[in-house]
Amino acid sequence: MTAIAARAGVRPGVRPGDPGDTADGCGPVVRLPDGERVARSVLRRASLPREAVGVGGKEAGAASRDAADRVDRLMERAARAVGAHVGAVYLLVPERQTMQMTAVTGVPGKLAQPWSRVALASPVPVAEAVRSGRPVWLPDQQELARRFPRTALAFPYAVAMYVLPLLVEDSCWGAMLFLWPGTRSGELSAREAAEIDGAAERIGSTLREAAAQGAPVRPRDEPLAMEPPPGRHADAAAALTERLDEGFCALDLHGRITFLNATAAALLGRDRAEVLGSRPWGVLPWLTDPAYENAYLAAVFSRLPTGFAARRPDGAWLSFVLHPDDTGISVRIRPADAPAGQQGPTGDSPPSAPVRAGTLFHLLHLASALTEAAGVSEVTTSLTEQMMPVLGAQGLALLVADEGRERVVGSRGFPSDMPDYFDGIPLSSGTAGGRTIETGAAEFYPDSADLVRAFPRHRHYRDMAAFAFLPLTVSGRTFGCCVLGYDAPRPFTPDERAELTSLAGMIAQALERARLYDANARIARGLQDGLLPRIPPTPPGLGVAARYRPATHALDVGGDFYDLIDFDDSTVAAVIGDVQGHSVPAAALMGQIRTAVHTHARVGAPPDEVLARTNRLLFDLDSALFTSCLYAHVDVVGARALLASAGHPPPILRYADRRTEVLDLPPGLLLGVDADAHYQTVEVPLPSGSLLALYTDGLVERPGTDLGAAIDDLAARLAGADPQPLDLLADMLVRQAEETVVPEASDDIALLLVGCERSEAEAGPGTPGRGTG
DSSP: OHHHHHHHTOOOOOOTTOOOOOSSSOOOBOOOTTOOOOOGGGBOOOOOOTTOOOOOHHHHHHHHHHHHHHHHHHHHHHHHHTTOSEEEEEEEEGGGTEEEEEEEESSOHHHHGGGSEEETTSSSHHHHHHHHTSOEEEOSHHHHHHHOHHHHHHOOOOEEEEEEEEEETTEEEEEEEEEEETTOOSSOOHHHHHHHHHHHHHHHHHHHHHHHTTOOOOOOSSOEEOOOOOOOOHHHHHHHHHTSSSEEEEEOTTSOEEEEOHHHHHHHTSOHHHHTTSOHHHHOGGGOSHHHHHHHHHHHHHOSOEEEEEEOTTSOEEEEEEEEOSSOEEEEEEEEOOOTTOOOOOTTSOOSSOOOHHHHHHHHHHHHHHHTOOSHHHHHHHIIIIIHHHHTOSEEEEEEEETTEEEEEEEESSOTHHHHHHTTOBGGGOOHHHHHHHHOOOEEESSHHHHHHHOTTOGGGGGSSEEEEEEEEETTEEEEEEEEEESSOOOOOHHHHHHHHHHHHHHHHHHHHHHHHHHHHHHHHHHHHHHSOOOOOOOTTEEEEEEEEOOSSOOSOEEEEEEEEEOSSSEEEEEEEEEEEESHHHHHHHHHHHHHHHHHHHTTOOHHHHHHHHHHHHHHTTOOOOEEEEEEEEETTTTEEEEEEESOOOOEEEOTTSOEEEOOOOOOOOBTSOTTOOOOOEEEEOOTTOEEEEEOGGGTOOTTSOHHHHHHHHHHHHHHOOSOOHHHHHHHHHHHHHHTOOTTOOOOEEEEEEEEOOOTTTOOTTOOOOOBO
8 A cells, every 4th residue: 555655645736837728628626725625716727838849730630539548547557457347537627627537448338428527526436536636545335335324325336446646746637446346355565556546647648749749639529338258158058048947148348138048038028030139128118127137237236146036027037147357248048936025016007207327327317416405505506516517517697586576596607697687577578598497398409599489588598509408396385496508509318308307306306305494594583583582782881792693504593692781871781692403492592591581680680690580480480491691790890790500601801902811701501501509709800901702602613622721812812912902802703603503503603702991091002892783
């Protein structure tokens, strides 16, 4: 593994001095200096040295083909040398943000087609190797499922996988992929790693040199499938199988029947001439269930034996066992008992439109991607970043019907004024999208000239060369339309039309769910905003700033709250708390607690008694939720604060000289734990120029980080902050916290800053002013 480790330390990127984009070809992905993942905005093509001498016309085409042939041979030779039964080369297409397979060995190009185009943003092994500049080694299906669950869902075959980026002089030109049977034991040997590394370096150099000569290698529209080795023992094997009482047939790697003995023909119920040269599921209606074809795919991709049982139209069951190698698949067929508890597909009712493997792959991949999407923006992002490049579309828009008008809820790739034109247009104005929504039927325009003739009023249909309008239908109701645009005419074969229509059904369900999510989120946020107080006018000499940010991944309203209670011209109470959970009951309890704190504070109860009385109220309400709370009685004239805590994170006091102190208060029990709990009041000085920071745990708590260390870090940031108004300071602290929040964070952030302003005599230039809240 020494060679692998050496490559793992290489960071891809464009070298200083590279002049920029080239006009053609595939090029490197640029890695940011600090090692973070590559952003799509920094993808650009390979740079050519300024002194490069280009070739033109036929010479350039010949040079490019020669380089492509050399790449093919190097990959095939490496696969054979390391015993991989499948090898493939992917080349970068930065302007489309994709990786495209250009050559494959070990499987037919038709089988590789569903996996031949990969979006750079996709969480799949090939894209990960290119983004990170490091090899990806997956020894078995379990590791694939752990690290790349979407890929494991769409590629459920028992294989070991190794993906290596093609790096030359810190530029990444693509990736090379190898597969072994999942029974392989151990990691790559030093010899295998050296063989693969050497091939990758030679391929990368070939691509770099071809681009430098003005003859870049572009990925083929469909991957070139290298010819498999010739079969063995054909005549002897045929004679042998005819003597046996079991059925035997042979498939090539394309799945076509190349041989079957008389017994097999009898078991299948067909003459040999009818099935030779055909795929079993293409000529036998009772084998059209995708599960049977998937057994063949599993044998091809894993090179391990697979099998299945199928029921003939007459009710008899047959057992099929597939034994693959690099030249094809041997199949043993014999009568079998019906599987226990399984009726299986029958010949009486075969699937009317069986879904092929490529369609299944896209359906599964899109399903796994959309499962993680919550709001409409996330659905749009998943489609545009991961599926749009794979489908070959240059534009995608999501339209919905809203009160008699079309609304564009998401768009990418179309000319900028095109979505604006259609957003808000009446459904009655006669548009292709409106007609799709009205009829619920997909419409395909291989050439936009047909679309322009059908809808001459809308000139924007001339902006793309081909269109597909796919209905978004849920429970029999069409509520929208997915529009795909292409920059070149497109024939839309029957298979592609069926696939796009199937994909539209999944998009519809995800978008409907996302719209409901967004609507509920708006209601929840509105409720949250209505429950939070408006900061009242503060006494002279006191500044206040408050901030609240909802959780990044929580739909329901949260329970974090803050409050400021003004007593007179010199005293206020600052309150902050956190009710357990995210729910309407949590929000309701938060409102009740705020009311209770207000009531007890205004009758003159000290901080400890305010908390004790509020705690007893929770038991009267019979609430099952706990609450943390911190109460601070601020006396501006007396330059002091009286504080009591019910299990809340400690406040931070910053003095005028910028020193900070985390106040060690008696923690007290959470409200709602013990009806007889007692709390303690602690007095702390609050001199002129000091600042008291109250916050909830969402501001500091992060997975894997010690809470005490995180609070100390917040104190350090307060100490190091430049002199600025409290509002700007609050914005800075919240912004810094949001930068470290994980995407699935479910904690709200609440912050309340209370500052004792210095007198004009004490204040100097740049002294913080009074906050507005």
